[in-house]
Amino acid sequence: MKEVEVQMSFKGVESGILYLVPTPIGNLEDMTFRSVRTLQEVALIASEDTRNTQKLLNHFEITTPQRSFHEHNYKERIPQLIEILQRGESIAQVSDAGMPSISDPGHELVVACLAAGIKVVALPGPTAGLTALIASGLMPQPHYFHGFLPRKKKEQLTVLETFKEQEATIIFYESPHRIQKTVQVMMEVFGESRQAVVCRELTKLHEEYLRGTLEELNRYLKEHTIKGECCLMVSGSTEVAEGIVDPRSLKEQVEALIASGSKPNDSIKEVAKRNQLKKQVVYNEYHEIE
Incomplete structure (x- = not known):
């Protein structure tokens, strides 16, 4: 009932709307007509990096003003943005690339808006994880999105151990500078023969998929330096628990x-x-x- 009451409370309220607007993850042609129009019509754009977003705005000749909104200032920014929305002005929130809130700022602002009875509208658009998954060759469903792993090996091992028996394809994000070490850690947990795919430069000119076992990828990454943010997908476990007979033919x-x-x-x-x-x-x- 609580959720129904919140949705009903939007009726007749003159507060603005928070639009969650996805931005291209590489290719500017992936920007939708609706996203461009929304950025043109709102009173303000809350941007993860105003300099980066300005390049996008310039390309589409959008003159809407921006205000920075990122992991280091969101606590002070949220009350300011809520006040603007409550005055009846709408705001678009964007991250540097892809969907807001997915490994990017946005979630805290959404929660604050819902608590204040402000309508939140998400626009569909680019997201690296699913885009890479459907071309990876790994099972697209079920899948589990994790995003970035901790940087320290000990913490990585702790997280990866929880996925050891996961049957769904697992999606990670990783920096090109850390990808080889991350694959090496995964070998310790999942074994050398687990199938995996590394996708880099997604939607860009030099988009590339590296497919193979974790051991094969590790060997390749030791010998080659790659550039661009990476999406690392690991196939789910197909192991059958000891003592249990696999019922499949x-x-x-x-x-x-x-x-x-x-x-x-x-x-x-x-x-x-x-x-x-x-x-x-x-x-x-x-x-x-x-």
Whole structure:
């Protein structure tokens, strides 16, 4: 009932609206007509980095004034923005790239607006995690978005251990300077053979997907320096708990591994190992050879 009452309280209220406006994660052509129009019509734009957003505004000839809103000043900014909204003026909140609140500022402002009975409207648009996921080749659903891991190895290990049995594809964000060390830590937790994909420079000219096992990616990243913010996706666990017999047929087990990004031959070999069978037995059942 509480949520219904809040929604009903918007009726007749003359306060402004907080618009959550996604911005391109690389390619400016991903900016929607609605997003451009919203940025033109609001009274103020709350920006993570006003200098970065100004480049976007200049490109689309938007003259709306900005006010900085980021992780270091949000506590003092929120009361100011709420006051503007309560006067009946609308505000657009943007991050440097992608969706506000997703590994970026915004959530605290949304909570404050809802508490004050101010309407919040989210516009659809670019988000790096899902964009990379659907082209990764890993299972798109179920998936789990985590974002950035802690920087210290000990804390990373603690977080990753909680995902060890996770069956969903896991989405992380990482800096190009830390990506190799992060993959190395993941190998310790998930094992060398877990399938993973690194996507860099998403939607830009040099967009690239690196696909393979964690061990293969680790070896590549040791030998190559990559640039651009990275999206790191790791396939979910396909392990069956010790002592429990997998109820799926051999063919279904192979298909599950292939769906997670493993190559057919590697999948057949892995299923044979798990079931303590000869590879040829699994091969024949997968290909339905009598």
